[in-house]
Structure formats: structure tokens, C-alpha cells
Amino acid sequence: MNIQTHIEETVMPVPSASPTPIIEVRDTQVFYGEKQAIIDVNVEIEPNAVTAFIGPSGCGKSTLLRCLNRMNDVIPICRVEGSITLAGQDIYAPEVDVVALRQKVGMVFQKPNPFPKSIFENVAYGPKINGLTKHKLEMEEIVETSLKRAGLWEEVKDRLDQPGTGLSGGQQQRLCIARAIAVQPKVILMDEPCSALDPIATATVETLIDELREKYTIIIVTHSMQQAARVSQKTAFFHLGELVEFGTTEQIFSAPRQERTQNYITGRIG
Amino acid sequence: MTDTVDIRIPARSPRHRSERRFRLYGMAAIAVSLGFLALMVGSIVLRGTGAFQQAFVNIEINLPANKIDPDGTGDPLVIKKSRFGSLVKKAMRERFPEAKSRKEKRQLYKLISATAEYGVRDTVVANPKLVGTRASLWVRASSDVDMFLKGNISAEVAEDQRRVSDLQLGWIKDLHDKGQIEKRFNTQFFTSGDSREPEQAGILGAIIGSALTLLVCFLFSFPTGVLSAVYLEEFAHKGRINRIIEVNINNLAAVPSIVFGLLGLAIFLNVFGFPRSTPLVGGMVLALMTLPTIIIASRASLRAVPPSIREAAFGLGASKVQTTFHHVVPLAMPGMLTGSIIGMAQALGETAPLLMIGMVAFIVDLPGGVTEAATALPVQIFLWADSPERGFLEKTSAAIFVLLIFLVLMNLIAIVLRRRLETRW
Structure with missing residues (x-):
């Protein structure tokens, strides 16, 4: 009963000025076998903005993020109900090519996971398999622009042939971001991208996220409320599989409507 | 008032004594096994x-x-x-x-x-x-x-x-x-085939036979084993059937080799009618025997590839096949190769299945291909050990010596390969 009322409140229309959402999540449930991980979530993701998913561990924020590019397909016991649309198309419709979907909705993971190949090959792999270009020069251009956008070009331009695994943690994560933007996605999902990085590397990546917002829609899952406050425009607070509150970051952190949100951001739950 | 702090080893501490005793047992065990090894190698070298x-x-x-x-x-x-x-x-x-x-x-x-x-x-x-x-x-x-x-x-x-x-x-x-x-x-010992006369007998025929047999064995077992492992690990639904298959493969690895020899005799020779006593049939029988080893080793090394690599590739829009063959299999390859070489080394020393398919024949000519009758190193050892002439006694030891050298070489290659290829991880 209680849950129901919360959700009705959260579906309240967000400020009318907001543009057409690029991703719409409607009445979505996610199950791992018998266990329900996401309960009746409704979210609209605004384009060219950073949306942060916050909440305590096990609240379902990562699960929901992974539903957005169907990374959960890999887990056999995972089942998704409801509808998730990307630019108006249901991404769980049978005619959807999951490979094409993941090209449009890229992902950056918690732990930097560059391929054990050269820096160049790391960035070039996505464009290559997606057939973005066949020409060597064009490929070099794509690699260069991607690395520049990820703010890594100056640091690695002289050693593109060296293994990506030899970079520092922060550089590796930026390499992963460069790799993700090389396939020209619309949306980039980031699953706690800074949790394995030191404060300085974190600051670099956060600045980068803010710059990337211009070209891409970014959804970031984070444990750090300060980070959510720093980088995002919209924030969604999840608790025990429900979306408790969704609004502008400013509103969530300064005037939360829900008591649970209030408790979480002040450190009383989580 | 200060408490006295004594951190010296007490004069009679059962804890320390048992630690020393355990170390002693361990060293004794190693000494015994090394002793046996030295005895074996020593006697072979002395006689050979x-x-x-x-x-x-x-x-x-x-x-x-x-x-x-x-x-x-x-x-x-x-x-x-x-x-x-x-x-x-x-x-x-x-x-x-x-x-x-x-x-x-x-x-x-x-x-x-x-x-x-x-x-x-x-x-x-x-x-x-x-x-x-x-x-x-x-x-x-x-x-x-x-x-x-x-x-x-x-x-x-x-x-x-x-x-x-x-x-x-x-x-x-x-x-x-x-x-x-x-x-x-x-020099003749290394350049000629078997002979009835001990002074004339050489080991080259057996070496070539073994090499051809292993080649056939590798060509059959490596692709089959690796593909099975890749399918079971990366593509197949991880359900009950997969587990049943896994258990059966593990059981297959423990089946005595002579059973595979009988199978080869019944299927390859009697049903398919392949030529008897040839490296082709020998290699196929040994491939059956090596297959479980390769599948088990390959699955283990596939499992050792971190899931984050798969996720990274999926996240870029790579399909399952692309993810598997561009990233997972190359990373698992050192482990797969090592497993295969160790399987091959096992096959090299295998005698019983070869006896069953007739590779125990007395063959003087050097085999020129996989469909010509041949013998193999362990079978040659068996044949010579069985001969009454005094001269074959030292030939037997020398052949064992050669076989051991090949085994050591193969294991060395496995170790070097693993070292070489794994450093890039």
C-alpha cells in the first residue's frame, strides 16, 4: 500500500520546460529468478543531461542501468517486464537488434576494463566491428577525436601502440570512455565509473562527464552523493528496488519531498 | 606498576615444536620422492x-x-x-x-x-x-x-x-x-629403424611414428576440444544438460586408456576399415583419450578470463561470436595450449591403446606417412624390453631416456608458452 502511494507521487510531472525524453522507463519490473530487484519503476531521461541514480547498495540502481542497454540479457535468470523505450522504440521488442542497441547506448563500467591490447586498438575496436569505417585514415581520425573528447589524447598520443592495461587507473577509465564514445552512441551509461579511482582521477573524470553532456545523454550510477550533486542535473533516488524520488538534482539535495530521500542524503539510511 | 612483556620463544613450546616437526616431515617427503626420481633416472642413464x-x-x-x-x-x-x-x-x-x-x-x-x-x-x-x-x-x-x-x-x-x-x-x-x-x-641408433640385431637397431622409426601419431592426435583433438570447450562455456545454456556433459567429460578423462584402444579397434579398424598399425588410427585413438584433458583445461582457462572483458565487448555492440573470438578465446589461448601440450605429453607416453590397434608390429622401415605401418616410442620400449638379447637391454634404457627427453621438452614448451603469452595480461 505504502509503496503504491510513493510511486504515484514520483510520477508527478517534472517541470514542464523539460524536452522530450530520450529514454522512457514505464512500469518496469526486473526479476532475478524469484527475487524482484526493480518494482514498478517509471523514469524519463532527458537528453543531453546527466542523470544520476543514487541509493544504498542493492537498491536496484545498477540493475535498472543495465536494463537500458540490455546488458542483463547475459544473465539467464534475469527477466524484465514493462516497457523501456529509446527515442520512442521499445528496446525489448522482438525485432530489436541488441547489438545495434548497445552501439547506441554505450557503457562504462565500475572497474576500468580496457582490452589487453594497444590503446589504439582499444578505441578502434568498436568502430571496426560496427563497420563505421573501413579506411585507415578515417579510423585514425575517429580514434583521435574520441581520445580528445575523453581528454586523454595529450597523455597518450605518443604511445598509441602500447597496451591500454599499462595506463594508470584514471587513464584507463578515460580510455574506456573514449572507447565508448568511438562508436558514436546517443546515451552513455556509467556504472560507478569513479569508485576505483583516486580523488584526483575522479575529479578529471567528473569534469569530463560535464563536458560530454553537450553531445551525449549520460546516466551515472554512483554511491557518492557529492558526486551526484556535482555532475548531474537530474537525480533519481532508489531504495529497495523502488524509485523513491526523481527530480532536479538541486531539488533532491536541497528540498527532498520524501522522508526516505531526506534520510538517505543526510546519512541516516544506506 | 608495569607488566613484564615476554616475547621470547618459550623453552618448551608445543606450538613451535610441532611446527618444526611438520617442516621436517615435509622435507622428508620431498627427499623420498626426489630420491626415487634420482634412482629411476640414474638407473636409466647408467644402463642406457x-x-x-x-x-x-x-x-x-x-x-x-x-x-x-x-x-x-x-x-x-x-x-x-x-x-x-x-x-x-x-x-x-x-x-x-x-x-x-x-x-x-x-x-x-x-x-x-x-x-x-x-x-x-x-x-x-x-x-x-x-x-x-x-x-x-x-x-x-x-x-x-x-x-x-x-x-x-x-x-x-x-x-x-x-x-x-x-x-x-x-x-x-x-x-x-x-x-x-x-x-x-x-649414430645408427638415431638414424635407423628397428632391427632384429641389437647392434643395428635404431630409434628413428619409433620417433617418426610417435611424431606422426601426435600430429594426427593434435589435429583431431585440439580443434574439437577447444570448440567443445568454447561452446559449453560461452554459448550453451548453463543448465542441467551442460552439467551432465561436464560430469561425463570428467569421467571420460579417468577412463583407462586400454578401453580407448579397444574402442579404436572396434570402430576405426573394424567398422571404418582404416589401415591397421598406422599413425592415423593411433593418433585418432589418442585424440579420444586426450580430448577430455583438452576440454577440461580449455574450459578452466575460459572461465579464468575476467567477465569484465566480455562486458566491455558487449557494451561496445560486439555480438556473442565477436566477443568470444576477438577477446575471450585469445586470452584463454595460453591456457588452452598448455593444457593441450600436457595432454599430448600424456599421449606420447601412452602404450596400451597402441597395442590394441596393432602398432606393436616389428617395423624396420622408417614410416613415410600417416597411413603407413609404424611403431611409437613407448611401444618400441615395450618391444625391446620383451626381447631376450642382452643387447636390447641397453637399447630399452636408451629409448626410455629419449622418451623422457621428449616429455621434458614438451613440458618445457608448455611452461615457456604460458610464461610468454601470459605476460601481456
Whole structure:
């Protein structure tokens, strides 16, 4: 009963000025076998903005993020109900090519996971398999622009042939971001991208996220409320599989409507 | 008031004593196993090194042109057809004219190998200028003389108890005093096939047979094993069937090899009608045996590839096949190769299944292909160990020695490969 009322409140229309959402999540449930991980979530993701998913561990924020590019397909016991649309198309419709979907909705993971190949090959792999270009020069251009956008070009331009695994943690994560933007996605999902990085590397990546917002829609899952406050425009607070509150970051952190949100951001739950 | 802090080892501490005792047990266990290993290798080396040497006798032999090459063609085919046996015997009679009776002459001829004439023939074929001259050649001594020179036959025992008679002893002494008999490095051991005569027998046929067998085994088992592992690990639904298959593969790895040999006999030879005693069938049987090892090792190394790599590739829009073959399999390859080489090393030492499919035949010729009858190293060891001649005893040890060297080499390759390829991870 209680849950129901919360959700009705959260579906309240967000400020009318907001543009057409690029991703719409409607009445979505996610199950791992018998266990329900996401309960009746409704979210609209605004384009060219950073949306942060916050909440305590096990609240379902990562699960929901992974539903957005169907990374959960890999887990056999995972089942998704409801509808998730990307630019108006249901991404769980049978005619959807999951490979094409993941090209449009890229992902950056918690732990930097560059391929054990050269820096160049790391960035070039996505464009290559997606057939973005066949020409060597064009490929070099794509690699260069991607690395520049990820703010890594100056640091690695002289050693593109060296293994990506030899970079520092922060550089590796930026390499992963460069790799993700090389396939020209619309949306980039980031699953706690800074949790394995030191404060300085974190600051670099956060600045980068803010710059990337211009070209891409970014959804970031984070444990750090300060980070959510720093980088995002919209924030969604999840608790025990429900979306408790969704609004502008400013509103969530300064005037939360829900008591649970209030408790979480002040450190009383989580 | 301060408490006294004593951190010294107490004089009688059961804890420390038991630690010392345990260490001692461990070292003793290692010493015992190393001791056995040293004993085994030592005895093989001690017995086997003799086989790398062979006694040769120097004879002055007439090579009359009218008997060897009457038309003076110099054609190797003509020379090959001549009978060198009588020439060799004649040379021996000239060297020891005191052998008069047939019995004595027979003893005299037994000083040198029955295959000595072929040695002479090959020398003459290689050097036709010798025809019509009197040449001084070294010919292979008989196995009994060889054994006597190596100290394996004692002159002390009564004459009727040993294979070298007093008369022969006298001749050997005479040859020895004049420097006309000596031990040389036995190259033939590495360059010829099996023989009924121990002094003539070589191991090359068995080495080639083993190599061909392993090649066939690798060609069948590696692709099949790796593909099975990749499918089971990356593509197949991880359900009950997958688990049943896994359990059965593990069981298959423990099946005694002779059972695979019988299977090969029943299927490959009797049903498919493949040629008996060939490396083709041997390799296929060994492939059946190696397959579980390769699948298990490959699955383990696929499982060791971190899931984050798969996620990274999926996240970029790579399909399952692209993810698997661009990223996962290359990363798992060192482990797969190591597993396969260790499986191959096992197969190299395998004897029982080869006996079942008839690779136990006595084969003198070097095998020229996978469909020609051949023998393999372990089977050669088995054959020689089974032979009554004293001369084969050291050949057996020498063959074991060679087999062990190949095994060590293969394991070394496995280790080096793993080291080399894994550093980039």
C-alpha cells in the first residue's frame, strides 16, 4: 500500500520546460529468478543531461542501468517486464537488434576494463566491428577525436601502440570512455565509473562527464552523493528496488519531498 | 606498576615444536620422492648410455671390380646388387687364418654383425672409387662382442655359460692389442629403424611414428576440444544438460586408456576399415583419450578470463561470436595450449591403446606417412624390453631416456608458452 502511494507521487510531472525524453522507463519490473530487484519503476531521461541514480547498495540502481542497454540479457535468470523505450522504440521488442542497441547506448563500467591490447586498438575496436569505417585514415581520425573528447589524447598520443592495461587507473577509465564514445552512441551509461579511482582521477573524470553532456545523454550510477550533486542535473533516488524520488538534482539535495530521500542524503539510511 | 612483556620463544613450546616437526616431515617427503626420481633416472642413464656407443672392427677388405661392378659402370644400383657378405667373410678369414674348421669359421664370422655387409655396401655405394681396391673399413661388431667390450659379458664365467667363446676372446684381444676394435658413437641408433640385431637397431622409426601419431592426435583433438570447450562455456545454456556433459567429460578423462584402444579397434579398424598399425588410427585413438584433458583445461582457462572483458565487448555492440573470438578465446589461448601440450605429453607416453590397434608390429622401415605401418616410442620400449638379447637391454634404457627427453621438452614448451603469452595480461 505504502509503496503504491510513493510511486504515484514520483510520477508527478517534472517541470514542464523539460524536452522530450530520450529514454522512457514505464512500469518496469526486473526479476532475478524469484527475487524482484526493480518494482514498478517509471523514469524519463532527458537528453543531453546527466542523470544520476543514487541509493544504498542493492537498491536496484545498477540493475535498472543495465536494463537500458540490455546488458542483463547475459544473465539467464534475469527477466524484465514493462516497457523501456529509446527515442520512442521499445528496446525489448522482438525485432530489436541488441547489438545495434548497445552501439547506441554505450557503457562504462565500475572497474576500468580496457582490452589487453594497444590503446589504439582499444578505441578502434568498436568502430571496426560496427563497420563505421573501413579506411585507415578515417579510423585514425575517429580514434583521435574520441581520445580528445575523453581528454586523454595529450597523455597518450605518443604511445598509441602500447597496451591500454599499462595506463594508470584514471587513464584507463578515460580510455574506456573514449572507447565508448568511438562508436558514436546517443546515451552513455556509467556504472560507478569513479569508485576505483583516486580523488584526483575522479575529479578529471567528473569534469569530463560535464563536458560530454553537450553531445551525449549520460546516466551515472554512483554511491557518492557529492558526486551526484556535482555532475548531474537530474537525480533519481532508489531504495529497495523502488524509485523513491526523481527530480532536479538541486531539488533532491536541497528540498527532498520524501522522508526516505531526506534520510538517505543526510546519512541516516544506506 | 608495569607488566613484564615476554616475547621470547618459550623453552618448551608445543606450538613451535610441532611446527618444526611438520617442516621436517615435509622435507622428508620431498627427499623420498626426489630420491626415487634420482634412482629411476640414474638407473636409466647408467644402463642406457651404453647404447649410444657401439663397437666397430677394422678389416682390410678386397673389393674386386669383377665381383662388384664387372662392367665398370659406377652405377649405384649395380653396386647395391652385389654380394658383399662373402667379401666380408673373406676379409675376416684373411685376418685370422688360424680359423680352419667350419665351426671355428662360424665363430669367426660371429665377431662382426650379420649386418656388417650392408655397412660395407653403403660405403662402397657412396664412394664408387673403392671398387677394385683393397680398403680398410670399420664394420659393426656383433652384439655379443659389443656387450663383452662394454663389460656386460664377463670372461670369468665358464665358457659354456657365456655367449663369447675362448677362441673369440683370443681374437678380440688380438684386435684390441692392434687397435683394430674400438667403441664409437652409435649414430645408427638415431638414424635407423628397428632391427632384429641389437647392434643395428635404431630409434628413428619409433620417433617418426610417435611424431606422426601426435600430429594426427593434435589435429583431431585440439580443434574439437577447444570448440567443445568454447561452446559449453560461452554459448550453451548453463543448465542441467551442460552439467551432465561436464560430469561425463570428467569421467571420460579417468577412463583407462586400454578401453580407448579397444574402442579404436572396434570402430576405426573394424567398422571404418582404416589401415591397421598406422599413425592415423593411433593418433585418432589418442585424440579420444586426450580430448577430455583438452576440454577440461580449455574450459578452466575460459572461465579464468575476467567477465569484465566480455562486458566491455558487449557494451561496445560486439555480438556473442565477436566477443568470444576477438577477446575471450585469445586470452584463454595460453591456457588452452598448455593444457593441450600436457595432454599430448600424456599421449606420447601412452602404450596400451597402441597395442590394441596393432602398432606393436616389428617395423624396420622408417614410416613415410600417416597411413603407413609404424611403431611409437613407448611401444618400441615395450618391444625391446620383451626381447631376450642382452643387447636390447641397453637399447630399452636408451629409448626410455629419449622418451623422457621428449616429455621434458614438451613440458618445457608448455611452461615457456604460458610464461610468454601470459605476460601481456
